Amino acid sequence: MARLVQLTRPKEAVHLVEVELRAPLRGEVLVRVEACALGQLDWNLLTLDAPPRLPLVPGHEAVGVVEAVGPGATLRPGERVLVTPLAGSCGTCAACRGHDARHCPQVAWRGMHADGALGTHLLAAESALVALELPVGMAPLPEVLPVELAANLAVCGGSLWTAMGAVRALHLVQPSKVAVFGVGGVGHLVVQVARALGHTVFATDADPERMALGARLGAQPLGPQVDAAVVCTPSTQALQQAVRLLRGGGRLALTGTSPTGRVDLAVADLVWRGLTLTTGLLGTRDDLDEGLALLFAGKVQPSVERIGLAEVPAKLWSLRDLGFPGRLVVLPG
Ligand SMILES: [Zn+2]
CATH class of the missing domain: 3.90.180.10 (Medium-chain alcohol dehydrogenases, catalytic domain)
Incomplete structure (x- = not known):
């Protein structure tokens, strides 16, 4: 039964x-x-x-x-x-x-x-x-x-796979400044994956408890400018804030979703500043294996x-x- x-x-x-x-x-x-x-x-x-x-x-x-x-x-x-x-x-x-x-x-x-x-x-x-x-x-x-x-x-099969895929989708070839918006199920793993890959991580969340979790995991409060961002919440405000923080040529990955979430961005912001917007739900099979390797190595908890x-x-x-x-x-x- x-x-x-x-x-x-x-x-x-x-x-x-x-x-x-x-x-x-x-x-x-x-x-x-x-x-x-x-x-x-x-x-x-x-x-x-x-x-x-x-x-x-x-x-x-x-x-x-x-x-x-x-x-x-x-x-x-x-x-x-x-x-x-x-x-x-x-x-x-x-x-x-x-x-x-x-x-x-x-x-x-x-x-x-x-x-x-x-x-x-x-x-x-x-x-x-x-x-x-x-x-x-x-x-x-x-x-x-x-x-x-x-x-x-x-x-691992959903949250860590998505976290790994989102960080890889940023195509960061050298140690970079990465901002994470939303320190929930996926976000707290993005913080750890990005740090494990050698990046400096900044994180924010409207919820004080989740903000504290981000700090315990080694994320700093948001800095003035970042190379890349992962937005793990369907909040329009978080997305707009991420766009403001990105340097020219920066990349942004979205993983948060809700049935009613909307993207509301100034096209000029994206075009003139050469920002790249991508999304992440799961990653490639290599991303899954790499996420599991980080877990078994104790670099993601x-x-x-x-x-x-x-x-x-x-x-x-x-x-x-x-x-x-x-x-x-x-x-x-
Ligand atoms: Zn098919």
Whole structure:
């Protein structure tokens, strides 16, 4: 019997259900979830008038162990996998052929178009899962992960991948000044990734608790001018402030999103000052591997609050005001 968190009606509270999941079909595997992160994307889903499907299990990034496999599967029971926001794609378009499924016109997002990992188990296409590869020379992970490690790995498939991808999208070839706007689930990882890569990091957040988290992670208060910026909040004011702080020729990456967020920038600012605006949701496969390497080297330490499945319905509401420092991670075991 699997226990899952489900949304059954738009804008209503999620609740716990017990279901008997069917055996995996061809190309599918059954994953026992060890830890699943909860973030703003999950909250955004709960605010939609018409979610793409119902009932729906949220949860777009997690870590787990393959428990059963369908016919023809290449993953084996006992293998550890990362669940990422990518749930499926066409497999044949230019983006898919270039191993960049996030830009496939038919991409399906986990916890939105397909059930997410917020429960004890997840039935998923194996092509959408990432087998966890450890850095060379590292001892194999234990059969039962320590809770700290499980929680840390839960944020790798989405938040850390996005943080790494956003910093790489800045194309910084020498040590630079980088401003981070929003020290939340992704932002606090951007601060650490950028510092680990040798940059000087400045950070700001409207929330004092998250501001303090940024300072503990080595970020300085915003300086007068920066080479690059990562805006991890859908706030228009943060975006405009980032544009003002950038030097001519500077680069800006956006990762924060909300159903109602808007970009409102002076075109002249971008054109005359030669600013480059890019976005980041996940990165390349190399970015994911590089993020994992930083985690296993101890250079990135996610800030997480661990909770049980039963606490999810109430805790999801705490994400509403963007006020949570780090990530909430659910340990369903
Ligand atoms: Zn495609």
